[in-house]
Amino acid sequence: MNPDGIAFEHVTFAYAGTPVLDDVSFDLPEGEFCLLVGPTGAGKSTLLKAVNGLVPHFTGGTMAGRITVAGRDVHGSTPADLADLVGYVGQDPLAGFVTDEVERELAYTAEQLGVDPAAMRKRVTEIVDLLGLADVRDRDLAALSSGQRQRVAIGAALVAGPAALVLDEPTSALDPTAADEVLSTLHRLVHDLGVTVLLAEHRLERVAQYADSALLLNGGKVTAGSVGQILAASPIAPPVVELGRLAGWPGPPVTIREARRHAAPLREALAGRHPAPPAAPSAHEPSRRKSPPTESGPPLLEARAVTVDYPGGVRAVNGADLTAARCERIALMGRNGSGKSSLLWALQGTGKRSGGTVTIGGDDPATRKPAERRTLAGLVPAEPADLLYAETVAAECEGADRDGRVPAGTCAKILDDLVEGIDGGTHPRDLSEGQRLALALAVTLTAAPPLLLLDEPTRGLDYPGKAALASRLGRLAAAGHCVVVSTHDVEFCAEFASRVVILSDGEVVADGPARQIVAASPMFSPQVAKVLPGWLTVDEVAEALGGNGLDDAEGGTDDDARA
Amino acid sequence: MSGNRETAVSLRAARHVAHPAAWWGWALLLATAAGRTANPWLLLLIVAVAGLVVTWCRGDEPWSGAYRVFLFIGLSAIAVRMAFYMVFGGSDGPTVLFSLPSATLPAWAAGFRLGGDVTAEGALAAAYDGLRLATLLVCVGAANALASPRRLLRSVPAALYEVSVAVVVALSVAPQLVASVGRVRRARALRGNTSRSPANLMRTVVSPVLHDALDRSLALAAAMASRGYGRAxxxxxxxxxxxxxxxxxxxxxxxxxxxxxxxxxxxxxxxxxxxxxxxxxxxxxxxxxxxxVPHTRYRPDRFGARDWAIVASGAAAVAGTILSGVFEPAALWPATNPLSVPELPMWAAGGILLATAPALLAPSSRGGTP
Structure with a gap:
């Protein structure tokens, strides 16, 4: 056993009688960058929090087994006592900030540990340089970008010089560029400081290339191995691994560079073929629809020169135009703070609109009462739980029927169409992320709005969850809704969208068919497009290869393997 | 981009505001002054002074809306006090406004009388009482709006390790509450729910807001514990x-x-x-x-001359009520029977007016825009 890293020996944890971790043993050597993979609700957060004692100290539950970090037994210590040993970084850095300023935030842990002020000043300066925060060191945290905030959170966890750093979905809320900033910083830390990093993340396509090894947590059991091995066996895998599985590439490759090296035979097999029209139908809906009547029908939504101003002279949306028809599937993309949410809320009419016009089917939603407004446009907010306030799913559905003045049972039926097998007696807070989102969606759809807006719906969803969401939204669009989703999840966008609108600094900078827009931008192009230009998802490649195509590809790979 | 730059500058300027402990001291002293009188003019003056200082000195932070929220809570306190008076009775007088059907409870229930005559004198006394409670609440709201809870958390002695989670939750739950209210109300509009019945508000606003605020406070407590707060x-x-x-x-x-x-x-x-x-x-x-507890400070938050001046201005309000208590005690506790227009005690009013000093001492960069 390696004494300097993180080691779990027969760790079992049960919460309120439900087992979460079942005889988990693994051993991470010092300086390893390890990725924790698993479906939503598998207990990844529990495992991470067990490392610094938040589980069971803050959550309760019964724990057995032994966890050691750098040779020290974690048992019996509170998270505060372990602050010098384990740094913990959560998903939302703002929720965990104690102070208002970058430097003070960085120094906080050192203050609590009683580090001498002179040593502390030196340490803070080192961390500032290491994390590239020199430009912002005397700023207020509120004035930072989300990527900078996450780096401050990491720096704050590192100030005490911990042996291990534990991160729970550090890039879920970040756009691709900010996520890259954070991950490459982490990568450098592993090299420079020799700190052991254990990181859980749903968006494996971002992280897999940085990790040395991986742990798969599924059904309470943990399997350890190399990133390629684990992802090949995992129910959760990024598109590039799925593509590798489809084509039978050895490994399978986890990075774009590796995949490109294997891709030549597949490219040949695909030469002359084209993705099935219309753009990117999802796999769960193989029926070939006719191209949606985007050009023909009159536009459902017409927004002209929409502006949204906030106090303090901040202009979130600056003269955005958007026209959309029924059956369209639109992804609204852009960096954090580019005004996506503000635009969605302004389109729905509940949010603030400082200028411009919005009409939905000829009506301005902002002039209507909330109850009428939601029959024009439904919005599922970034935190779907905000829409839910009943004690049980069944009561929530009844409440939605009453709010919408529709016959009893309408919402329950919609929910049943979206996902099957939700127990009506469950508390909405106990549902999985995907189920909760489906419930919020059902509540919104009870009012039968032709325009459906979703604000960042993929946070906390794993790949199967995202595929299910994309197919649900695809069905709704096919049924005549216009669906607009704000997201910076490029893989979800590739699966879902027929059209992509890119916002930057509150202005629409690009608007067109998903395939064109996404292919033109390195920041927003999905993994498959990077390996096989012109293709967006693994499913459409599989569909194009279907039958003889797949044999060709496999033949090609065999040659490749022999060579 | 220029917009973002401006916010950065204004936030930076806003940092050099007074120490949170000074604001709490000022607000609690103002509340003490309110507790020492039932004179409606003085109480309204205190509410106005708190409102003025909040308007001039608060920043742009999520918790800055606390004053308004506590104002509403204060108004409901008055309403509850009046309702209690009408149902359970209280001080009586000769001027009967209207009569409610009354019932006297049996002797084993202490012989309470329910309903009965509602008199102008009794109603006025109840209103003064409710106003006093509302003023106390408004003072707490002012403190929450003015003092940065994060800076306050930083100043809490590390020695409270035994109760560290409770301290974090207690200090941060009110600001988190204020931040949650806006989000929950917007989501409620999305549901098309505009009902104003108390039961509906309780279920769809109050309970989600409390839930959310407590969740966030616990998350903050967990984050602080992971960073070593409450280390033993x-x-x-x-x-x-x-x-x-x-x-x-x-x-x-x-x-x-x-x-x-x-x-x-x-x-x-x-x-x-x-x-x-x-x-x-x-x-x-x-x-x-x-x-x-080994504990050091990176850059200590100094409690400077201006902070002392803010606390002193709050103390002036208390001193005023004490002087009024000596020279004009009747004006501090105006009689409601017989009905009369209460006088304004001069000493106390002067002291309370001095408590507006922070508006000039520590104006925020927002320059008094409400």
């Missing part, structure tokens, strides 16, 4: 137990003393003694523990 590593168990016990005894003493001060039955010297003993034991506990 290396402190021997007997010392920890001694600290815990002295804090608990101190708090009990403070509570008992406060109760004794408010109830008329206990002689004042005894009540003050209980408060003093409680405070002494608690301070001793903290000081005892602080010696053992």
């Amino acid at each position: 590593a290396g402190i021997p168990a007997p010392a920890r137990r001694a600290t815990g016990a002295s804090l608990l005894i101190g708090l009990l003493g403070l509570c008992a003393g406060a109760y004794a001060l408010l109830s008329a039955a206990t002689p004042a010297p005894l009540a003050w003694a209980a408060v003093a003993c409680g405070a002494a034991v608690a301070v001793f506990g903290i000081a005892f523990a602080s010696k053992r």
Whole structure:
């Protein structure tokens, strides 16, 4: 056993009688960058929090087994006592900030540990340089970008010089560029400081290339191995691994560079073929629809020169135009703070609109009462739980029927169409992320709005969850809704969208068919497009290869393997 | 981009605001002044002074809306007090406004009378009482709007490790509440729910807001614990137990003393003694523990001359009510029977007006825009 890293020996944890971790043993050597993979609700957060004692100290539950970090037994210590040993970084850095300023935030842990002020000043300066925060060191945290905030959170966890750093979905809320900033910083830390990093993340396509090894947590059991091995066996895998599985590439490759090296035979097999029209139908809906009547029908939504101003002279949306028809599937993309949410809320009419016009089917939603407004446009907010306030799913559905003045049972039926097998007696807070989102969606759809807006719906969803969401939204669009989703999840966008609108600094900078827009931008192009230009998802490649195509590809790979 | 730059600058300027402890001191002194009178003019003056200072000195942070929220809570306190008066009765007078059907409870239920005559004198007394409570709440709201809870958290002694989670939740739940209200209300509009019935508001606003605020406070407490707040590593168990016990005894003493001060039955010297003993034991506990907790400061938040001036201006309000209590006691507790327009006690009014000084001492960069 390696004494300097993180080691779990027969760790079992049960919460309120439900087992979460079942005889988990693994051993991470010092300086390893390890990725924790698993479906939503598998207990990844529990495992991470067990490392610094938040589980069971803050959550309760019964724990057995032994966890050691750098040779020290974690048992019996509170998270505060372990602050010098384990740094913990959560998903939302703002929720965990104690102070208002970058430097003070960085120094906080050192203050609590009683580090001498002179040593502390030196340490803070080192961390500032290491994390590239020199430009912002005397700023207020509120004035930072989300990527900078996450780096401050990491720096704050590192100030005490911990042996291990534990991160729970550090890039879920970040756009691709900010996520890259954070991950490459982490990568450098592993090299420079020799700190052991254990990181859980749903968006494996971002992280897999940085990790040395991986742990798969599924059904309470943990399997350890190399990133390629684990992802090949995992129910959760990024598109590039799925593509590798489809084509039978050895490994399978986890990075774009590796995949490109294997891709030549597949490219040949695909030469002359084209993705099935219309753009990117999802796999769960193989029926070939006719191209949606985007050009023909009159536009459902017409927004002209929409502006949204906030106090303090901040202009979130600056003269955005958007026209959309029924059956369209639109992804609204852009960096954090580019005004996506503000635009969605302004389109729905509940949010603030400082200028411009919005009409939905000829009506301005902002002039209507909330109850009428939601029959024009439904919005599922970034935190779907905000829409839910009943004690049980069944009561929530009844409440939605009453709010919408529709016959009893309408919402329950919609929910049943979206996902099957939700127990009506469950508390909405106990549902999985995907189920909760489906419930919020059902509540919104009870009012039968032709325009459906979703604000960042993929946070906390794993790949199967995202595929299910994309197919649900695809069905709704096919049924005549216009669906607009704000997201910076490029893989979800590739699966879902027929059209992509890119916002930057509150202005629409690009608007067109998903395939064109996404292919033109390195920041927003999905993994498959990077390996096989012109293709967006693994499913459409599989569909194009279907039958003889797949044999060709496999033949090609065999040659490749022999060579 | 210029917009973003401006916010950065304004946030930076806003940082050089007064110490959060100074704001809490000022607000609690103002609340003390409110507790020493039932004169409606003085109480309204205190609400106005608090409102003025909040408008001039608050920043752009999520918790800055606390004053308005507490104003609403204060208004509902008055309404509840009036409803209690009408149902359970209280002081009576000759001017009957209207009569409610009355019922006298049997002797085993202490012979309470329910309903009955509602008199102008009684209603006025109840209104004064409700206003006093509302003013206290508004002062707390002002403190929440003005003091950065994060800076306050940083200033809390590390020696409170035994109760660290409780401290974080207690200090941060009100600001988190204010931040949650806006989000939950927007989501409620998305549901098309505009009902104003109390039961509906309770279920769709109050309960989600409380849930959300408590969740966030606990998340903050967990984050602070992960960063080492409330660390007791290396402190021997007997010392920890001694600290815990002295804090608990101190708090009990403070509570008992406060109760004794408010109830008329206990002689004042005894009540003050209980408060003093409680405070002494608690301070001793903290000081005892602080010696053992290794804890340093990166850049200490200094309690400067301006902070003292803010506290002093709050103390002026209390001093004013004390002087009025000596020279014009009748005006502080105006009679409602017979009905009359209460006078304005000059000393107290002057003291309370002095409490507007922070508006000039520590104006925010927002320059008084409401």
